[in-house]
Amino acid sequence: MATLVERAHELRPLIEEQAAAAEQERRLAVPVVGALTDAGLMSMCTPAAYGGAETDPVTLIEAIEAVAIGDGAAGWCSMIASTTSSMAAFLPAETAQTIYGDPQIVTGGVFAPNGVGAAIERNGVTGFAVTGQWAWGSGTQHCQWVLGGARCDDGTFRLCWFPQDDVDFHDTWHTGGMRGSGSLDYSVSDAFAPASYTMQPGVTPPVVDTPLSRFPNFTLLAAGVSAVGLGVGRHALDELNDLAQGKRPQYSSRTLAQNSFTQIELARAEAKLRSARAFLLDELDGAWATIAEGAAVTIEQRTSIRLAATHAATVGATVADAAFTLAGGTAVYDTSVLGRCLRDAHVVTQHIQTAPKLNEKIGQLLLGQDTDISMF
Incomplete structure (x- = not known):
């Protein structure tokens, strides 16, 4: 049976095909909603007690990223619905079964x-x-x-x-x-x-006590939001690579792929994106190992994850910017996937959980200063 990440990658052709329609209608296309739901990609954090996947954070981020490679909006909706499903662990069992027991039900x-x-x-x-x-x-x-x-x-x-x-x-x-x-x-x-x-957030104890229910909710959300940025950035670089093979800029006999500036900047963008992704996954893996050992995620670990998530969101926008610029005039048309990637990536950096201004709070924590951590 295919894993959640594999299912997400398998849906990429459909998601890409419907992305323009989603932009036009300003909501996901019905076939995409159905496919994501059927694949379990709208309820990845539903507890196993209610028939859910109870997905670990690393797999969750990889799956959201894979959906977002097809279309940032689809990845965003998968992220919101799945992180919302983690709340099932805190509802009375009968209520949770009513809402989350049916895998066709989506919440947000x-x-x-x-x-x-x-x-x-x-x-x-x-x-x-x-x-x-x-x-x-x-x-x-x-x-x-x-x-x-x-x-x-x-x-x-x-x-x-x-x-x-x-x-x-x-x-x-x-x-x-x-x-x-x-x-x-x-x-x-x-x-x-x-x-x-x-x-009551922060007050109601989990009814279903699982490793995932003990993972900090806002930390999980921040990582999920940043995963969308990573997926959008990946899509932008892939699109640029495809375009560069055949496009010859005006007054040039060489393709973009043969242009030294394109080569240098694409290499730099790849390094930034891969590094940001590795940083985030490594921090999540470490925190998950702590929970598996029966301990609580420390404030130091939460800070590191939030740093990695904020950085990943910023890098996603940075590489989308680079791909858009390198593509030249082709990218400015509404038909350009790179234009959509550029716009979507900058929405990720506006989310309250991944906005650049969070670096102030993260820096305060790294420096041992007192600060409000209620949203961490």
Whole structure:
């Protein structure tokens, strides 16, 4: 049976074929959503107790990267849905089985506490009436369950799961990059979330205690976001390589591949991308080994992973920039894959978990300074 990473690579032709349509429609094409779901690439972190793959972080990153090589938006949606599925471990078992027990169900949403919840009882069930609107709802239009963070009047911060019928979607996703991810705004109004369909981040202990449930959630998310950047960067360099074999710039008798400047800059870009990828995977592997030994991931390890993830996101954009520039005027047309890679790569660096400004906090930790690590 093919591994998740192998399945992701096998889907590349379909993902590439549908990428232009996803950009046009500003959401993933239905065939791609179906193929990713069938391949288990939208729920890679679902606990084995509920029939999921319970994927280790290294495999997760390699699989997301492989999807993103085909199309950054597809990799982004696979990343969001899969990291969201890791939350299944913190829900009551019956709820988790209902939402995550069916491999055809996809979940997604936003952690940010943009909702407000009022503790109430409806039909004998205790829960919260939630109202709020969230931005960056990547792939939520193809999710059967959508979650959102809410501050509740009992003094708690909760992630709340809502069936899609309770969710309104807003046509806000008009962007430069990641157009195909469908990361529009969504909202709920007085939607009832039973208490059993909520959990408190950092407070609720895992119901299913596994190595993956003990891996820091934000660290996993940051690594996943950066994996998209690595995939986009890889796609850009592959596209440049293919283009360079035959393209002869105006007034030149040599192809791009025969041009010394192209050769030098491509070599540098390859070194940057491969190094960033190796750094990230090495740090994840070390942290996973720590958990396998029964210990907790240390703050030093979390810092190193966040450094590697932020660096990988930056490098993904850097090499996409280089490929775009080396390709010349060909790249500026809407039909150019390199144009899409350029735009998508720069969305990765805007994510709160991989933005360059995180280097300040990472530097503080490396220097032994006190700083807020609640999002680490």
